Amino acid sequence: MYVIKTAIIGVLASAGFSLSVYAGDSDAETFYKETCIVCHGEGMHGAPKPGIKSDWEERLGYGIEDVYLNAIEGMGNAMPARGMCTDCSDEQIESIVDFMVKDLK
Numbered sequence: 424m425y426v427i428k429t430a431i432i433g434v435l436a437s438a439g440f441s442l443s444v445y446a447g448d449s450d451a452e453t454f455y456k457e458t459c460i461v462c463h464g465e466g467m468h469g470a471p472k473p474g475i476k477s478d479w480e481e482r483l484g485y486g487i488e489d490v491y492l493n494a495i496e497g498m499g500n501a502m503p504a505r506g507m508c509t510d511c512s513d514e515q516i517e518s519i520v521d522f523m524v525k526d527l528k
């Protein structure tokens with residue numbers, strides 16, 4: 424199923440439609456790996472790493488809504504708006520953030 428969906432998205436994307444299909448966690452992880460991992464994978468410039476509790480505790484202390492907003496609007500020069508995923512909808516960014524902060528250890 425996932426493969427078929429990806430193929431359809433590929434056709435739509437090459438036909439000039441923007442990517443706006445959202446189908447839960449697996450998509451979030453794919454998007455994370457395509458865009459955010461460049462900085463967040465290694466914690467470049469202090470980017471919080473997915474699943475690492477100490478990287479997220481203080482940020483989440485302000486509430487998840489603020490964290491979503493910072494991801495969408497960007498933070499200073501280090502975190503670009505939408506993490507450079509200009510095609511991502513707010514909903515997609517939020518689902519990627521959910522993926523990054525789940526199972527914190």
Ligand code: HEC
Nearest residue numbers: 459462468469470482490493494498501502505506508519
């Ligand atoms: C060019 C590097 C870069 C990319 C690409 C990037 N980030 Fe970031 N991100 C950062 C840095 C650096 C910070 C820490 C900024 C700070 O604390 O001032 C950050 C912080 C964040 C935060 C914490 C917000 C908060 O309230 O503290 C979230 C959430 C986030 N990024 C999500 C994402 C998502 C989702 C993507 C991919 C769509 C992404 N980032 C791509 C560099 C990046």
